[in-house]
Amino acid sequence: MVRRRAGRESPRDPARRRALGWRAPNQVPFPSRSARAASHRKRGRSRSETAPRHRGPVAPPGPTYPADPEHRRATRTRSPTPPVALPFARSPLPVTMPQAYGPTSPHGAGPLGVRHTAVSVTLNGGVPATAVAERAGYSARGLGRGLDHDRLHHSYGKVRADGTPVDPDSYDYRRAARDAVHFAALLDRFVQNLRRCVGWDVQYFSTVEPQRRLAPHWHAAIRGSISRAELRAVAEATYHQVWWPNHDEIKYSGDNRPVWDARAKGFVDPTTREPLPTWDEALDQVERPAHVARFGVQVHSKSILGGTEEAGRHIGYLTKYLTKSIGECFDARTTRQEDHAERLCAELAVTPCSPQCPVWLLYGIQPKGARLSMEPGRCKGKAHKRSTLGVAGRRVLVSRKWSGKSLADHKHDRKEFVRQLLADVGITGDDQPKRVVWNNVRPGDPNVPPRPHLLLRAVAERRRWKAEYTAALLASASPPDRSATSQAA
Structure with a gap:
């Protein structure tokens, strides 16, 4: 019996078949690349003329890679980040309505055999250096001695009781502004890590408000029972890396700003007329994240029993922000507080909020999707407004399955x-009709x-x-x- 492949008889000599890489159709769909190249050279035919054709089943196609590969970043955990244990032995809790658990529950029981149905959690951004030192057991005078400086990388500076910095010139407004802009992404990462840690789909109702020092503050009611140790471990291990081009130094300001060039179809330098690097070109030069957002060391959590007076007080505290904006929660009563807010808003005005933000033109980089209507340094995003203080998204955050309704x-x-x-x-x-029948309107209908x-x-x-x-x-x-x-x- 003679096997045929692509209308041509296969070599009858077994040694020649092995040398050319021929196999049965159910073993290999076509010869190897080296075998096909050797056959092409012997027969004097091009590779396109002898494309592999065969009978029988076709192997699934291999992975295809685009001509312009996407920007992929390493997902390895940062070295100073403590590991978080995943307790796979814990059975999942309900993800919809809260329930009470008796003494025989595998999750444990609270007072009188009733399980804590919710946990109140409070998180914030970078904390003042004095607060870090006091929590670590050091006084403000001995702040620079014996304290792990890696834990202080997210602090902005010392603040007074009214939230204003002790030394406004040394206060890190740049980090404060960037932490506020990326605070929503940091919260998303925290919820993801918390769900992986506890082993069930955590549901929450939360709100974001500013502190006295205008840093974002997150209050949440989480359904279920989670220990303080787990919450603190997840908060310490959570961070958000911003893989954007470096934007530490402003290159264009005042009247010296990039202009649009119709021929180059992009923004160019106003003096040399050289086109600015595009967003993709700037990303190719990125070797480290431009910013790393993390939570502060202050993590407050408290278990709450459903139906108690304390539960009602926490519910009222969370729901009072449904009709308020973040700017309404801050009231500058002194000149020092007003100056502090002005400095933060000035830094937010030159902090990019997204890859499409026109503020990137001030740093000599064309934003993603640059167009003629963009004005360098003028962005309409909510993150640059004083009413939001950098938090551009919604200030009341609710998980999808919190209420169990669509x-x-x-x-x-x-x-x-x-x-x-x-x-x-x-x-x-x-006066409204009880039943209405809807019909499509045809063109030229005189009754419309x-x-x-x-x-x-x-x-x-x-x-x-x-x-x-x-x-x-x-x-x-x-x-x-x-x-x-x-x-x-």
Whole structure:
């Protein structure tokens, strides 16, 4: 029997088949590269003319690599970071609604056989040097002797009781601004590490607020029971590396700023007309992270029992920030506090908030996706505004499975809450039809009003809804203290 491959008889001599790399179709789909090259040279044919063709099953394709490889960074843990043990023996806790556990629970029991249903956790960014020294057992006078300086790399400087620095000139506003900008990413990393450590999907309800020294502060209610040792170990081992180009020195300021060049399709130097390095070119020169964000050594945690007065006090403390911005939590009462806030905001104005931030042009680097409409040093991001103090994202952070409801369930609860509030003061929607049938509008339908009329009608309807809701709030003695989630439950 003669085996055929690509319409051509295979060599009958076994030794020749082994030399050329021929095998049965169910063993190797085509000869090796060296065997094909030797066959090409003997027959005088190019490689493209003798592409491997075969019968039988085809081996899965190997990994393909793009022409321009992505920027990959090492994921090795930093040497000064302490290891975190993963307790795989612990069984997972529920991830939705809190429950109580009796004395026979494998997770242990609290007072009177009731399990702690939540943990209140408080974390912050870099802490003042005096606080680090006091926690480590050293006085402020002996700060520079015997203290591990690696633990002080995230401190900004000594501060007073009102949060202002003792020496504003030596206070590290640059690190304070960068820690605030990347605080959200650091929190995400902390939650990831905590879930890996405890062994279940940790759910939390948290809020971010500024301290007296305007550093971000994180308060969270975590469902389940986690020991203080685990929380402290995870906080010490958590860090976030910012693999961005170096932006320690401002190269352009005042009227000397990069300009857009239509021919180069990018920003160029205003004097030499040389194009600035692009974002990808700048990343190729990165050898170490531009910034490493870490938590402070102050980690406060406290177990809370569901349904107690203490639990209600913590819930009220967290929910009071739902209607407040970060800037509203800070009130400068002295000139020293006002100067401290101005210096921090000035540093935030020249701190890049993302790879697309136009502030990169001040450091001689074209941001990612540079375009003509960008103005060097002017970014519309929330991180540069005084009302956010560097925290650009949401200040109330809730995990997806905290309430055990979907977005549709929350939408229905909000509608029912507003409808009940209006009904309490006698406002009903009886004039609205009970059932509505929606049909697609065909082009040229004479029954469809003009678009300006539709827009004006929608605006008037929204204004009427807002007026009715405001009237319902004023008619009641005080704003309602019940939430949509509690009503639906």
